[in-house]
Amino acid sequence: MRALIKALLAFPLPSRPKGSEIPGIREIGDILSRSSQEGRVSDKDFLIMLRIFIGLTFNDATLKSLVASVSFSPDGACLFAGTKHGSISSWNLVGDTGWKMPVFEPHGYVRSIVFSSDGEHITTVHEDNIVLISDNTGKKIGKSLVHEAPVSSVVFSADGRFIVTASSDIIYIWDAVNLETKAHRQHSGLIMSVTVSPDVTHVASASDDKTIQISDIQQLQSTNPIQHKLEGHTEAVICVQYSPDGMRLISGSTDCTIRLWDTTTGETIMVISTQNRPVRCLAVSLSGHLIASGSDEGYIQVWNANTGKRSEVIDYGVSIGAIAFAPNGRQLASGYNDGAVRVWELL
Secondary structure, eight states: OHHHHHHHHTSOOOOOOTTOOOTTHHHHHHHHHHHHHHTSOOHHHHHHHHHHHHOEEEOOTTOOSOEEEEEEOTTSSEEEEEETTSOEEEEESSSOOSOOOOOOOOOSOEEEEEEOTTSSEEEEEETTSEEEEEETTSOBOSOOEEOSSOEEEEEEOTTSSEEEEEETTEEEEEETTTOOEEEEEOOSSOEEEEEEOTTSSEEEEEETTSEEEEEEGGGTTSSOOEEEEEEOOSSOEEEEEEOTTSSEEEEEETTSEEEEEETTTOOEEEEEEOSSOOOOEEEEOTTSSEEEEEOTTSEEEEEETTTOOEEEEEEOSSOEEEEEEOTTSSEEEEEETTSOEEEEEOO
């Protein structure tokens, strides 16, 4: 065991931006201190060290800046990343899947990459107020979804009938076939994130006005489509997602909390403290059992969605731009300010 740990400590680390911290150095220090006192390294601590040193890391010459979006294909076979400089890279994670990796034309800052549930279509959000729709080869299809202001969020409905986007304080619902749209001015501040319920009856939006609103999709253009206005966060709400069963909403805020809400009553179910780390990005596993949050300080925290108990902390030491669970729930991808994309094996 000691020989193996010694070998791990000698493992060459990736290059780091000047002045930044070696990834996981605080975790390693804690483990070495603890093992010195206990006279042994526990199995879990050993796995943590193994994950730090030989975790799957992707580097691409085109990833020269902040990775603003990461996304797994629905089958988990491929990973995609988009950057502030407009590049999109993709990697095959499981060998020869028979699927040709997409090639995308550069089109400016890639704020988001989202798959349709069947994996046939990909939407990308760009800095020039447009959303592009591509097939799974990267070829652009249909017309661009043009907005009057920057687009902060995009999501496909589970049945593939709608594409929902957020721009400024407006939610847009686009018909995925003819791309006709209806819109509703929703918040008193900027909308930061949108999500569609699994049964495709409601859309939830999170805003820097500190609120989340749940609206009936079919009534979006009525005078008041809002069914619930969720209040409790004390600062901007950056991200929101439905649980897979649609019974809960999960929101993350710069107030250093994650909140779980009952979608029927609009009441708060649980408040999770992120230990004084504002939430930059959020992910919910496909099972609904795990929640992950990322922060500007480089911390990923993983939480049990049923108990609110923190199960893991991953410290890379560089600001995080995006995180995403693999469909199997056992891996978590993260994109960083230094252009790195990492896939972590969860313990």
